[in-house]
Amino acid sequence: MNVSYRWLSDYIDLSGISAEQLAEMMTRGGIEIDSVPSRNAGVSGVVVGYVKTREKHPDADKLSVCTIDAGTGEDLQIVCGAANIGADMKVPVAMVGAKLPGGMDIKRAKLRGVESQGMICSARELGINDKLLPKEQQEGILILPPDTEIGRDILDVLALNDSILELDLTPNRSDCLSMLGVAYEVAALTGRPLKLPEPEKELYPTQDRTSDHISVTISATEQCSLYTARYIKGVTIAAAPQWIQNRLIAAGIRPINNIVDITNYVMLEYGQPLHAFDAAKISGGRIEVRLAKPGEVLVTLDDQERKLEPQMLVIADAEKAIALAGVMGGANSEVTSETTDIVLESAKFDGGTVRRTSRQLGLRSEASARFEKEVDPGRVRSALDRAASLIARYGAGLVTESVAEAEVSSPDPVKVELTLNRVNGMLGTELSSLEIKTILSRLQFAAEIDRDGVWTVTVPSRRGDITRDVDLVEEVARLHGYDEIPTTLIEGPTTAGALTKSQAIRRELRSVLTGAGLQEAVCYSVTSVQRTSLFKELSGNSKPIALAMPMSEERSVLRTALLPSLLEAAAYNLTRKNNDLALMEIGNVYHSDEEVLTRLPHEKPRAALLLTGNRRSAGWNRSAEPVDFYDAKGILEKVFERLGMAGRVAYEAARPEGFHPGRTAAITIRTERGTETIGYVGQLHPELQRDFDLADTYVAEVELASIYEYADSHIEYRTLPRYPAIERDIAVVVDRGTAGGALTDAIVASAGQLLESVNVFDVYTGERIGADKKSVALALVYRHAERTLTDEEVTETHARVLAQLEQSFGAELRK
Amino acid sequence: MKERLEALRKEALEQLQGVADAAALNDLRVQYLGKKGQLTEILRGMGGLSAEERPIIGQVGNDVRAAIEAVIGEKQEGFDRAATAHRLQAETIDVTLPGKSVNSGSVHPLNKVAQEIEDIFIGMGYTIAEGPEVETDFFNFEALNLPKNHPARDMQDSFYITDEILLRTHTSPVQIRTMKAMNGKTPVKVICPGKVYRRDDDDATHSFMFHQIEGLVIGPNIRMSDLKGTLLQFVQEMYGPQMQIRLRPSFFPFTEPSAEVDVTCAQCGGSGCRMCKHTGWIEILGCGMVHPKVLEHGGYDPKEVTGFAFGMGVERIALLKYDIDDIRHFYANDTKFLSQFAKL
Secondary structure, eight states: OEEEHHHHTTTBOOTTOOHHHHHHHHHHHTOEEOOOOBSOSSOEEEEEEEEEEEEEETTEEEEEEEEEEOSSSSOEEEEEOOTTOOSSOEEEEEEEEEEETTTEEOOOEEETTEEEOSEEOOTGGGTOOGGGSOHHHHHSOOOBOTTSOTTOBHHHHTTOSOBEEEEEOOGGGGGGSSHHHHHHHHHHHHOOOBOOOOOOSOOOOOSOBGGGTOEEEESOTTTEEEEEEEEEESOOOOOOOHHHHHHHHHHTOOOOOHHHHHHHHHHHHHSOOEEEEEGGGSGGGEEEEEEOOTTOEEEBTTSOEEEOOTTSEEEEOSSSEEEETTTEEBGGGOOOTTOOOEEEEEEEEOHHHHHHHHHHHTOOOHHHHHHHTOOOGGGHHHHHHHHHHHHHHHSOOEEOBSOEEEESOOOOOEEEEEEHHHHHHHHTOOOOHHHHHHHHHHTTOEEEEOTTSEEEEEEOTTOTTOOSHHHHHHHHHHHHOGGGSOOOOOOSOOOOOBOOHHHHHHHHHHHHHHHTTOEEOOOOSEEOTGGGGSOHHHHTTOOOOBOSSOSOGGGOEEOSOSHHHHHHHHHHHHHTTOOSEEEEEEEEEEEOSOSSOSSOOEEEEEEEEEEESEEEOOBTTBOOEEOOHHHHHHHHHHHHHHTTOGGGEEEEEOOOTTEEEEEEEEEEEEETTEEEEEEEEEEEOHHHHHHTTOSSEEEEEEESHHHHHHOOOOOOOOOOOOSOOEEEEEEEEEETTOOHHHHHHHHHHHHGGGEEEEEEEEEEOSGGGOTTEEEEEEEEEEOOSSSOOOHHHHHHHHHHHHHHHHHHHOOEEOO | OHHHHHHHHHHHHHHHHTOOSHHHHHHHHHHHHSTTSHHHHHHGGGGGSOTTHHHHHHHHHHHHHHHHHHHHHHHHHHHHHHHHHHHHHHTOOOTTSOOOOOOOOBOOHHHHHHHHHHHHHHHTTOEEOOOOSEEEHHHHTGGGTOOTTOGGGGGSOOOBSSSSEEEOSSSTHHHHHHHHHHTTOSOEEEEEEEEEEOOOOOOSSOOSEEEEEEEEEEETTOOHHHHHHHHHHHHHHHHOTTOOEEEEEEEETTEEEEEEEEEEOTTTTTSOOTTTTTSSEEEEEEEEEEOHHHHHHTTOOTTTOEEEEEEEEHHHHHHHHHTOSOTTHHHHOOHHHHGGGOOO
16 A cells, blocks of 8 residues: 555644654554655656647657747747647646756757757656556656646646655555555554545435435345445546546556546545446346356456356346456446446455455456455445545536445444453553553544453454454554563573474484585475486385475475485586585475375475585595595494494395495384384486486485484493403405495304404405405404403404304405 | 723714714714723723722723713714704695695584574573474464465465465464463473475575474463563574664564564664665564464463464574575575585
């Protein structure tokens, strides 16, 4: 809502309060003002001129030479280039010395050899938003009404000495979608009295009664509670008076003709949308408010054919729909230049009905925006009378006697109880009864207090947002001033703040991963359908969960795995020449086995990482080292070690989709339920690498649920070893396919208590041991906690280990 | 014999005077003091001396040995020092060349800011509650006093999956879930961080996915003044003790009274600058007293308890904190962006 400061001054004395001060006051009071643009964009020295004569320029086809009376006593000669200039017109004339927006100074000039003493201006040259003007006025100069006074300052004529308050209204304050509503608000803020417009009681009565011409019925009683209409005869369709047009333009509404402009003017003033029908086009002299019939069609004022649906509310005559109630009129009953009699409508339509219809048809209008938020039922009749009296005055029409109306129900006034304790208890203030009474009276809310100190407040119908005591508490608080509310600390028992276990683990995980050199990414939770099919095992056979109305195909379904997001992030980085990447994300994936959701999907917390390029970039003293599988695995090992889970976790060769079949491990965890796969680590499948333009890329993705369950912060201290260890290194030759992990597992199992640790320190393949063989070198450390081991004990244990390796893997000791 | 010893001393000391390096010094040591050296040679003749002479000559022999050893020691020390100095000289490196870099990771700025906010509230006695990102219409809207077709739903254009299930448009449904889980008990004191989604066209200041942190306190006597006190404490811990807050009346369906909260512009300290559009204030969050209908939906009697709630956008706080020019940077995950946050 754009509010003209000058127009607002009609209803309340604003002297001593500038537009900017008023904006600040309103913003602090809860009606946010976005900005306060001046309507004068820098115009001075422009007056109304009369074009006495217009001749063609002798040397230029497109120029005219005009003689202008600008009220100075002597005629001016002005050269003008506009096509729409003609003799006997009133136009804005920038005199020599005038200033126009954009720093333009008007000087005496010669145009193609003809002297020009000023300039005739277009609306745009005067800094007016000419999109609201008729097309011919946009292209040419601004033509003023013939009765405009010659010599008058254009700033007065067009009411440009004004500022606009641009209201950014919250949905509850639709009362401020009207000048009167804003005036009430300003009156409450300033404590100044209101001057409300009085619709004229005598509306130029005629012999006719409205009922002679039109009758009104409401069939859709749920959707319309009150419908009123007046009949106005013998109107002359013409331009509205300049002051009405000025105010419409100030509010951002296009002037059309006197009838339409007056209905819009009253809508702005009262917040009540009105509609005018051409009475001659209403069949049967009756208006019915009803729901649309199956298959019914209406061509709306914008010449669009609308297929109506049965829950849409229409205004109909005896035969057909003539308007979409509260949304837009029908072309079949439109007021045109031939119109002589009109039916003027003012009604209360159900907000939800209007909202649904306007959404369904994609038709939003100033009217629907107001109906949606429920218009004030108390202003339906007064707005009708106000418009009728303006039409009578400016449209030369005769208003017939009485109103045709149908009313389903008239709402009872809302009464809300409030106590002083409630106000002070909620706000932490120490307001007195008198202070509250003063605030309520500034709001013009009637209030009575009973013996127990309970206020009964009667809420005016214009404030439909106030239904409960807390709504009144807010009114008191905002008018008292939020700044006046004290600053206190919560009373009552103290509480201990803490992270839950899973939150603490998630933070620890984040810290280990970033400590390992990974950069944390945050990716979108939505992706394309295609992306959800890249890693079948990670997506767990989930059906893609699709958004009903996605913004794009790329972001149309919820992600079922994290890795596709990291691949996208990696691909993006490569285009930015960031080639060495170590990325990770901790986030949710969304799984469901339902085609159409009937319950919420499983949101599974996960962590994923991606490594590509070099582990370290080359420096002056070292060469670059590309990342490999064991970088990714090493990070995971560190994670599980840090979370106290290393003993539960194992890695087995696996071939999940999207991964390199020979370079991928399933990550398993031992639980009470058995061994569970919680994720995968491996190289990205070369085909995927190619699709994303990635070099060799290593990735991992793991479920966090079991990590949250099994992470163990318990530290069991062991006394430091007091007896020396004995270290034995061995190298065994085994089949190339033998898993190193299986060797170490077998060693641990066969060596027993004395083995302290076993470490692979070399793996060799080469011709010397045969193409299908490999040599694995292991360091075994033996130690007894309570005494020094003897050589014999170690030799015996070691022999057992070697025998086991030979038996299980055909391992030969390499000499 | 004594003369011979004295002569040896003189000769040895003269020889040592001119010695040039450690090797020559060692040769001289062997020559004079070694097992087959000249001193030993002379002293071997002591067998022929009388009992009276022997201690005297022995003493002289010891003196000579000590004198020679002392000079050798001195010389040796000098040569060692020179050798060390020479080695150190040879080992000199260019300390201005860059070191071997250690890869450093970085926490995403949004999580960095969120953790900071969480920690402040944990310090104030709050716990952290979380809820699903895919929500029911009931929890996301209806229970928060936003019935179907309520005009206020326009404030939040939503991504629906079915008519009843959608991506949550705010973290407020966690309020309802928390209240229900508390089963009527007080005090409730939680913050709820998380991702939220709105149908907004992405631009420099809007993202269809973003992060919120919501706060909720419910108790028998919670006042709006407590809300002000809580937010002031938060803002001062987050931005510094010089910061002030300002509440402006506003509207949220789930709070009444409602307010928007401005904080002193950190850029200019309140004197007005480009960042705060010359107002001295920056809007950072919305808040209010929990609406009675919301309390009822959560299983509380609004006559018995009151509460306050507040919510802030993590992106907005991070944009302001680091003066970042475009919200989309948070989701592009350009490592040149991410690496800038690898600090305390």
